Amino acid sequence: MTNEVYLIDVTNKSEDNIPQKIQTLYETTQFNDRIQKNDNIAIKTQFIESHDTTYIKPEYIEPIIESIKEKEASPFLTDTNTLFNGKRSNTDKHLEAANEKGFFDLNIPLIIANNTPADEIEVKISKAVFDKVKVAKEIYDSDAMIVISHITGHTLTGYSGAIKNTGSGCATRNGKIEQHKLAAPFISRIACLACNVCIDLCPEEAITVDSIAHIDYDKCIGCNNCISDCPTDAIKLNKIKSEEYMKAVTEYAYGAIENKKDKTLYINILLNINPDSDCNSYDQNPIVDDIGILASYNPVAIDQASYDLINKQEGNENSMLKNNHDPEKDKFKGLWRNIDSYFQFDYGDEIGLGSKKYNLIKI
Template sequence: MASNVYFADIRTNSKSNNLLSKLSELFTKAGFLDLVDKDDLFAIKLHFGEEGNNAFIRPIFVRKIVEEIKKLEGKPFLTDANTLYSGSRSNSIDHLNTAIANGFGYSTVLAPLVIADGITGKSFTEIKIEGEHFSSVKIGSEIINADGMISLAHFKGHEMTGFGGAIKNVGMGLGSRSGKQMMHATVEPEIIDEKCIGCGLCKKWCSQDAFIIDQISKINLGKCIGCGECVVTCPTDAISVQWDDAPIAIQERMAEYTLGVVKGKEDKVGYINFVLDVSPVCDCCGWSDHPIVNDIGILASKDPVALDQASADLVNQQEGHRNSALKSNFESGKDKFRGVHPEVDWTAQLVHGEKIGLGSRDYELIKID
């Protein structure tokens, strides 16, 4: 059975029909009014953006969702879990400071910020699931304690999963640091010696001190946890992933973590994808490259699989930007994510998500004015 996905395009023509008002209408049309009960502790899961990144969701959009939840007498809070890599969000202190610096302070969003897995990323609850990779998953405890959740995902390309949308925002985003390591367990980077210039950025970015710089970089795979951040940090593309089945496995594990996050609150979760500033790589990077397509709009659904499928389809229907990271597939109808990350079959997260009961790839796209 097809799931409903509601879509508001980027075009606006009046003060009463701007993107904020369209977001409110999406909230209503998608059935999110039924998610929130009085006094619910209601999580809004988003990515606050790495220091130096500017493609993350605008705080004014987040405030609109806060306002909608408050109208229903819920108690909203913004949340994310700490990162596996050593950027500006690997512990709660740096994470909160980064969020505030990027515009997510209370005075702007009108809701408190709570990091889901504690100060050092070790506060998690183990949730039993029936997955192919996991029988239990380690989820940030504060999201487990929430009564419900709205996922706000910036839909963009991703170096390990092809794209990042609702499934990645929830599954990878709310896994504890040890949970993230479990999801990345199949990823092993390798150095292309002739491309390496020995600049040391990989060593600086690595949270496990797995790199040695001796004219060129060398990796101690015994220390590597497979987070993949060195791959996008390298300025000369000298670090690649020994792909094999790594992209498939990480996507399937991510979908199973999403299943764990929503377990017990399946009827209290909604998902919104912002298909704006569709950057080629994750917002975990400390920069934002040119979007690969024009801005498209905002989509909402109670089904994360259908939502991500619809978002990907809309991106692929666009003409690609030739002055972007796209290497191929510029034409309308061609796969833009494979045009940036040709080794990654991004459908794996959707196929596995459907298989484990997370949602359906079949959808009906319902456009709102």
């Protein structure tokens, strides 16, 4: 696998023509030389929640679609439903979200993969956490794939990029449950007021309340729906288990591309680098200034390069970042002090998903 990571600067939004820059970046990768006429090309992105304004815009993807069409191949947009109860938790709502954001204007098929339990394929990987992983069939069956990721922080992985978007985003509902169960939340005995609010928030009837609330971990799927509306913040994310979750997601990424390793291109968007996932509803100020857009065939290298580029920047004092503002300091550790984000790159390198070493080429 090559370790080139291409970077195109996008530092001044008022002057930069982002779609044009993405076209230049895409042409530099020569992805069209890796695909054939009539190939089905999955474009894996995120159609995102209604409130979000920093998502990957349809116009950013348009030049890629036009180039693929020139090769007479067939691109389709795709993502899978979320576990948490947001706008994308079932296919109808997910299609509505995509429509709201203008993705249907791109006039290519838009497939919410794993719409039914049958749309799942088990891929043998024989790794430490999973022997097999459960991948959305429509994505796995594509001839080639482009994974386009908006780089942000994340409450469970610290940093979220290509590995997370591939590993979590190509997993079926059953696959996501396998991953999330490894980092299911817990309840603080001191903070819980036994108010019963969380009982109705749980889709799996996993919570009972007596003098305090209890989670039945045989039933809990780790969706984290219960966390946000607890009046005393008594339900906590289990960050101690984040390494196990990162291992699971990284193994899933390995399985999702197992049949097209050299035909998967990753594009990381380092604009509006928010402290937390775009799925969250609160307003977020970016943790550093815009950097640019990266592309690579190596998911580990592109994430390591993205992480390093972000950390080199001066941190934004007017953001959720409370520590490590100085250049070269770890911004994701400054956000999520209990999480070692780079673990996902180390583990991706160890299991052969890609290599951490990269050759950054500015274009």
